[in-house]
Amino acid sequence: MSKPILATDALSKQFGALTATHDVSIDLNPGEIHAIIGPNGAGKSTLIKQICGEIHPDSGRVLLDDRDVSALPPHVRARAGLGRTFQISDLCMEDTVLENAILGCLAIEGASWRFWGAAQKSKTLRSRAEGALDRVGLANFRDTQCSSLSHGQRRQLEVAVALTLSPRAFVMDEPMAGLGAEGSRNLTALLDGLRVEAPILLVEHDMDAVFALADRISVMVYGAVIATGSADDIRQSADVREAYLGEEV
Structure with a gap:
């Protein structure tokens, strides 16, 4: 089995009394799309910022191609092969x-x-x-x-x-945000084809896109990963249904 391109090892981050991430260990394998989902405030954006170097974890590591990049700033991680897209467009208009x-x-x-x-x-x-x-x-x-x-x-x-x-890996933070149905379909098709060039770690609220794209899905609640598996595994998980308190999963 090939080694993960990107991985986190027990990442934790505390903001005062708030636990943003707690012992989060996830990985991204060659050729796959791994989606991270969860309710608002689950810690998804904090996790992405730790992976990309915008926030330093209190403990744990970020590994890119088995190299510990935890101490590297964002631009150095980008040059090392971490491709990033943002929840809010970061372009020169x-x-x-x-x-x-x-x-x-x-x-x-x-x-x-x-x-x-x-x-x-x-x-x-x-x-x-x-x-x-x-x-x-x-x-x-x-x-x-x-x-x-x-x-x-x-x-x-x-x-x-x-x-x-x-990039060796893409990290995408809600790329479907603000898109209509047609835009989501177009971007879904584009991302589906990109996985052969570099795997994608995808944070997304558009569940149609998640279930259409993801090889694996990890569910975060209160800063921790409570389940990881295929789309069918996540749909059938009693823990996920309870955590979402009736939200459609």
Whole structure:
């Protein structure tokens, strides 16, 4: 059996009297989508921020390709192969679609804003950025200002930016948020195809998308994982039904 690409080992985080995460150990295997679900306040976003380096855990480790990255800042984890999309879009709205994708390339090259002019002229970076845009279906929008994109297209662009990093794993925080039915279907199809390039750790409230995509599902409640299994396992779990207090699972 292949080793996990990404894993957490007993991650815990306390904010005063609030336990945000408690001994959370999950993993992400090659070629899979592992979804994390749970009610609001379950600790999902705190977990994602610990994995990506925005919050340091009180205890536990984050492993990427069996390497302990727990002490590394977010940009270094990104260069190590952790591709991130956000619950709220984190794009440069005044820049074009292509310029946003090139910014992602700058991260993997370890360059800074001082080299932005040179980066725009770099054939290598443009080629990588254009390839990512083509992969998500935005090639024809390369010269469009980001602010002119639909909400769904901005989600696609976020995925393209992550793709420019040649990620070993994707971490996606509610990518379906704010999308209508058609947008959710389109993004679901896109993510389904991405798993062959890099596995996806997916935090999502859209249960139709979760059950359509996830190979495994972990359920968090009060900062702890109470169940992990297939979609059928989670649907049939009495513990999950009780934790959701009647919510549809």
